[in-house]
Amino acid sequence: KDETLPANGGIRSYFGHHSFNHSMMVLSDMPQTTKGSWFLHYEDKMDTELIDTIKGTIYKIWQTKERIAQLKEQRKPIPSYLPNYLKWLDQSLNKMRSVAVYYKEYSTLENLQLLGEEYIRQMKRDLTPKTFQTSILCQKIGISHDGFYSSMQEYHKYDASDFDYLDSLGYDRIIKEAQQDLYTIHANNQFSTLNSSLDCRTDSDIDPMQPLCIGMDYNANINWIVCGQPRANRLNIIKSFYVKFERKIPALVADFCTYYAPHPNKTVIYYYDATALGSNYAVNDQDFHWVVVHEFERHGWQVIDVYLGNPMRHDEKYLLINQGFAGKQRLMPYFNRQNNDDLILAIQSAGVERGRNGFRKNKSMEKQPESEEDLLEHRTDGTDAFDTLYIGCEKFPQHDLYPICVGGVR
Structure with missing residues (x-):
């Protein structure tokens, strides 16, 4: 990949009108490891509306050619607009193919x-x-049944999009316009504008009157917030956030506060353990706990910080969380599929290794440089933030102590 892809040359001024110019075809078995999974990211880059339009254009080309063939068989004159229409369809098809990404299993x-x-x-x-x-x-x-979260099942994922609110933003209108236009690139800017304006109003799984519970993980290269709300015997993991490299905890908290700006209850229950105290290699001279509380308060949120003590031993954590997935604890975790795609992938691939005190979560890749095959967001950092959130909500429940707290006023 590193040697072949950069060598995919060709002068666009001479050959740019051909859709195969600078094109690639990648064929492989389904990878078994993250190292071999670099090409799976092309699925996220595929514009399904564009692909559907290409398929429709191919059908129109076939239909027009059939019409011309029928006229020839009937010895009837071929209207001049048909060859011109065919040429225009072919040019449009080449334009769309030149920017299209198609992924298929x-x-x-x-x-x-x-x-x-x-x-x-x-x-x-x-x-x-x-x-x-x-x-x-x-x-x-899929889910590793010999991994650290071996009791997690597919039913622990759920969908919770508020389609009424999405319709009010105009997604339906843009999709219809794109379907009417053969070349849908013009719609991309409209989609990106709408995507940047999405917030918690697109989620139907939030209790607007309840505070938001969070667990975090702190690292020099990636920092996480995992957000949830307990409801009866469920812990809904409603969204996760991360920032990488030069973006640190202040940017992470800002992303969270921007997304949840419409949430009426501006209260965060912040669960943290000893890893958040006394050290800080991500922001400034203050420790992680101080920075997190300070940033939330700076954005106008009330913080209820709950100290969990020293981090739980891995074998105890494994037993607690997997019993939670199995329904043997007070809370069973469930994940909003749309808002936790990277976190879910990290949880599903988290492995175990032998340690001095029995087995532990395999965190050996956390300090390695990021690569396209091994993204930081797919490592175990995010799973540690989830662990903190689950342990806090299960062992140190605070949620019901603040049933009506809107705008910092009880």
Whole structure:
């Protein structure tokens, strides 16, 4: 990748009108590790509206060619607009393809008629279950059942988008306009403007009258906030935030406060342990706890800081949280899928290793430089922030002590 992609040259002034100029095709089995998963990020870069428009244009080209062929068979004159229309469609198709990213996953079972059932049976017999899952079925490695969060299941994820509010922002109108236009690039700026204005009003899982509970993790290169709200026997992880490199805790708190600016209850229950005290390699001379409280108060929020003591031992944390996922603790964690995609991926891939006091979360990659195959946000830093939030809400419940606290007034 590092050598081949930069060598993908060609002079656009001569060949830029061809959609294959500077194009790439990447083919692979489904990766089994994060190191081999760099190309999976192309799925996030795919504009599905643009791809649908390309498919519609291809159909219109076929339809126009069929019309011309029928006229030739009937020995009728071909209207001059048809070849011109065909040429315009072809030019439009090239423009769209030149900027398009297409991502698709195919199972070997789609070639069953060609390969035969015996081949599939043989592969299932001879390959390991994980290799069969990735190389034959093309399925992504999901929740690690021998990882640190082994009791997490798919039903611990949920969707909670407020579509009425999204419709009021005009998404529906822009999508319809894009569908009517063959070349939808003009809509991108409108989408980015709308995306930058999204806030907590797009979420339907927030209790507007209750405070927000947070756990954090502090690191020189990445800092996290994981936000949740307990409800009955659930702990809804409603959103997570992170900042990287030169953006530090003040920027992280600012992102949080901007997103939750419309939230009526400007109270944060901040759970923290000894790792937040006495040291600070992310912002200034004050420790993490002081900076977090100061920044929230500077943005007009009331902070209820709850000290958890020394960090819980990994084996005790493993037992507590996995019992929570299994419904054997007071709170069971659930994750808003849209607002925690990076956190969910980090939790699903968190492994375990042997330590002096038994097994522990494998944090060996936290100090390694970031790469495209191993992004900081997919490591265990965010999972530590989730751990702090869950331990705080489960062992040190404060939520019900402040049932009506709006704007800092009880």
